[in-house]
Amino acid sequence: MTAITSRPVRRSLIVVCIMLSLFMSAIEVTIVATAMPQIVRDLGGFAYYSWVFSAFLLTQTATTVIFGKLADIYGRKPMIIAGTVIFLTGSVLCGFAWSMGSMIAFRLLQGIGAGAMQPIAVTIAGDYYVGRERLRMQGALSAVWAGAAMVGPIVGGLLVEHLSWSWIFWVNVPVGILTILGFVFFMREDVAHREHRIDYLGAGLFAVGTAAFLIALTQSATLSWTEIGLLAAVTLLTGLLFLVVERSAPEPMIALDLWGSRLLASANGSLLCGMMALAGVTSYLPMYFQGVLGYSAIYAGFPLMVMMVTWPMASATSGTILRYLSMRATLRLGGFLIPTGAVFLLFLKPGTSVIVAGIGPALMGFGMGLLNITSVIMVQGTIEWSKRASATAALIFSRSLGNTLGVATLGAVLNFGIVLFAAAQGRSELTTPEHVSDLLAMIGNVAGGATDPSLQPVLDAALHLTFWVMLGFAVITALISLTIPTRELETLTSSSREPESVQVE
Numbered sequence: 001m002t003a004i005t006s007r008p009v010r011r012s013l014i015v016v017c018i019m020l021s022l023f024m025s026a027i028e029v030t031i032v033a034t035a036m037p038q039i040v041r042d043l044g045g046f047a048y049y050s051w052v053f054s055a056f057l058l059t060q061t062a063t064t065v066i067f068g069k070l071a072d073i074y075g076r077k078p079m080i081i082a083g084t085v086i087f088l089t090g091s092v093l094c095g096f097a098w099s100m101g102s103m104i105a106f107r108l109l110q111g112i113g114a115g116a117m118q119p120i121a122v123t124i125a126g127d128y129y130v131g132r133e134r135l136r137m138q139g140a141l142s143a144v145w146a147g148a149a150m151v152g153p154i155v156g157g158l159l160v161e162h163l164s165w166s167w168i169f170w171v172n173v174p175v176g177i178l179t180i181l182g183f184v185f186f187m188r189e190d191v192a193h194r195e196h197r198i199d200y201l202g203a204g205l206f207a208v209g210t211a212a213f214l215i216a217l218t219q220s221a222t223l224s225w226t227e228i229g230l231l232a233a234v235t236l237l238t239g240l241l242f243l244v245v246e247r248s249a250p251e252p253m254i255a256l257d258l259w260g261s262r263l264l265a266s267a268n269g270s271l272l273c274g275m276m277a278l279a280g281v282t283s284y285l286p287m288y289f290q291g292v293l294g295y296s297a298i299y300a301g302f303p304l305m306v307m308m309v310t311w312p313m314a315s316a317t318s319g320t321i322l323r324y325l326s327m328r329a330t331l332r333l334g335g336f337l338i339p340t341g342a343v344f345l346l347f348l349k350p351g352t353s354v355i356v357a358g359i360g361p362a363l364m365g366f367g368m369g370l371l372n373i374t375s376v377i378m379v380q381g382t383i384e385w386s387k388r389a390s391a392t393a394a395l396i397f398s399r400s401l402g403n404t405l406g407v408a409t410l411g412a413v414l415n416f417g418i419v420l421f422a423a424a425q426g427r428s429e430l431t432t433p434e435h436v437s438d439l440l441a442m443i444g445n446v447a448g449g450a451t452d453p454s455l456q457p458v459l460d461a462a463l464h465l466t467f468w469v470m471l472g473f474a475v476i477t478a479l480i481s482l483t484i485p486t487r488e489l490e491t492l493t494s495s496s497r498e499p500e501s502v503q504v505e
Contacts, residue, residue: 010186011128015137017182019144021084021121024172024179025114026148028056031156035165042165043100052100054214055107056114061400062210063115066203068123068393071116076124076389077189081180083116088176095166119393124187126380126388134380135319138373142315146308202245209238214404258387259394263485267375268394270480272402274338274368277473279406281307281361284414284466285345292350292460293357306358307365314369321370328486331374335481337367339474345467350460364474371481372399378487406473413469417462 032052039052071079090110097103122141129137159167216231258264285303289295295302314334321330341363348357376395383391 010188013182013186014124014128015140017179017186018121018125019141020175020179020182021080021117022141022144023148024084024087024175025060025117026145027152027155028110028114028172031152031168032056035156035160035168038160038165039103040100043097043103051104052107055104056111057400057404058211058214059108059111060114060118061214061397061404062207063112064119064397064400065390065393066207067116068119068390069203071120071123071389071393072387075189076120076127077183077187079116080120080124081183083113083120084176084180084183085113086110087113087117088173089113091169091172091176094169119396120389122376122396123380123389123392126376126392132319135322135373135377138376139312139315139318142369142373143312146312150305150308202242205238205242205245209235209242212238258383258390262483263382264379264391264394266480266484267379268398270335270371270477270484271375271395272398272405273473273477273480274335274371275399275402276406276409277338277342277470277477278307278364278368279403280345280410280466280470281364282403283407284410284463285361287459288348288463289354289357292456292463293348293352293354294350295354302354302358303361307361310362310365311369311372314366315373318370318373326486327374327378330370331484331486332481334367334370334372334374335478337363337370338477339471341365341367342467342471342474345470346464348464348467350456371477374486375484378484382487410466410469414462414466417465418458420465421458421461 067079067083087110090106090108090113093106094103094110097106122138125137125141126134155171156168159165159171212231212234216228216235259268282304289303318330321333325333341360344360344363348360372395376392379391379395380388
């Protein structure tokens with residue numbers, strides 16, 4: 001039995017808290033990038049450079065679903081406050097890091113907190129708003145996320161230049177304290193108190209299995225085959241044990257019936273494959289801009305910027321679009337814009353203008369924005385309060401996992417293509433791993449803007465092979481979107497679905 005009550009002004013203040021919470025967890029992904037050269041200079045450990053990013057994303061992804069379930073059991077308010085406290089603790093400690101090892105450990109802690117903040121903030125917005133109000137609110141939250149991603153490098157650069165790299169972490173503290181105080185004083189949530197049998201074993205198995213899988217993917221280039229095999233075995237074993245535990249647990253951490261529902265399964269599948277396609281825009285298209293098209297590093301970020309603008313633009317205009325199109329048509333439109341944009345990438349060639357090259361990313365971002373917001377609205381509008389946080393967390397988990405899978409898969413395709421097309425060019429020296437490593441190092445220089453007329457065509461061909469694989473992921477996204485069962489916006493009011501009622505005075 002659950003009831004959420006709020007006066008209009010109080011609801012507005014809660015929305016501010018939600019936005020601050022999302023802003024903190026979103027900006028942390030990009031603000032750190034600008035400070036990494038200074039961090040490495042002071043702490044050393046360049047070999048662990050990527051782990052400063054991977055550690056945060058690893059624990060964030062692994063704990064998202066777990067915190068979603070806990071929010072369904074104990075309520076949103078205590079879980080988002082707990083997540084924010086963990087996040088701020090990690091932030092403070094990161095600022096005091098004395099080595100790269102300690103920095104990575106504290107980034108792991110930060111990621112755990114972010115794993116609670118993002119899904120629960122989105123869920124709270126879904127609790128307080130229904131129908132078209134929910135649509136507008138989710139669009140506003142998408143804009144916050146995109147804005148944080150865009151201003152992160154700027155804020156990070158200013159803090160590093162005028163203060164020190166520690167302040168990119170410490171700047172979270174006053175914002176986080178205000179957020180916590182807002183939730184404490186303005187959010188009213190009555191959750192029925194009853195005994196719960198927390199599925200600690202299931203939560204642990206899920207976290208370990210997910211972490212092992214993500215480490216194998218993100219660090220495959222630096223791990224031996226034995227280490228990769230060991231991580232794969234851990235993933236498989238924990239996955240099987242997890243399924244056994246969840247089938248017998250009185251209150252399973254992951255409700256298999258929920259994840260097996262047609263709506264959530266198809267929405268998760270489409271978002272996962274969509275993010276696998278978009279991962280190429282964020283990670284490998286800038287390489288094409290700089291290494292093949294010959295643009296400077298500043299312009300190399302153009303495709304990501306365009307995509308980060310059109311995604312929230314789609315969310316913000318979705319209400320207008322839904323005045324003319326049905327929910328089904330809007331969702332399908334989003335699904336099919338993603339492969340349409342991916343097709344444009346296949347026609348990139350030396351001499352292509354930066355504006356023309358941005359058309360594909362713009363269409364893919366807009367399509368993903370529509371697909372994401374319609375999926376979130378339908379899931380939150382059809383699933384009752386007691387499972388809504390778990391379902392919302394599942395969507396966010398699928399997006400995060402898709403991004404990780406996409407980067408790893410497309411990276412493997414790119415490396416394969418480089419070796420393949422270099423061999424076709426007549427480079428007969430590619431007979432040992434050392435030769436291949438030397439080739440990839442030379443390609444890396446070209447990708448960074450260095451001129452090598454003999455290797456530039458190799459990079460061009462290899463990246464086009466990557467674009468074809470991106471198109472494959474995008475087509476799968478569109479096909480899965482056709483299977484998502486849809487309900488029209490007017491029927492997506494969750495009041496009849498609550499154990500009691502969600503009341504907003």
